[in-house]
Amino acid sequence: MSDNEFGQFFISVVVFTMIGFMLAMLLSPPDPFTQIIAIITLLPVILAASYVLTYRIGYRWT
Template sequence: MGSSPLIQFAVTVAAAAVVSVPLAALLTPPDPYTQLLAVGLLLAVTLPVAYYLSYGGGYASLGAWVER
């Protein structure tokens, strides 16, 4: 991604939010409270993963793995 870690983190979290809302709608009952809980849990898991990818060298590792 070649940009600053802050921008990488923000893009990763935004992409996870875009994916988690429809995923929660598909996998949970049509109850708004349950869907909000599922989205919250998905984002709670996503934040540490996004932090590792952005600040812990995860994107660099993925880039090296893809270039093999």
């Protein structure tokens, strides 16, 4: 795993986390506890999607 691939993986995680947080904000009640639970639930999906996008497909964000 090179530093460049890790950087792409990190960018993917950040982007998918922001998208997940926005979806949780729109689809759940305005309760911080519920939104934290939604993000924790989405975390495995975010990590898996970032891994596939970075290491399997080889997508570059920059």
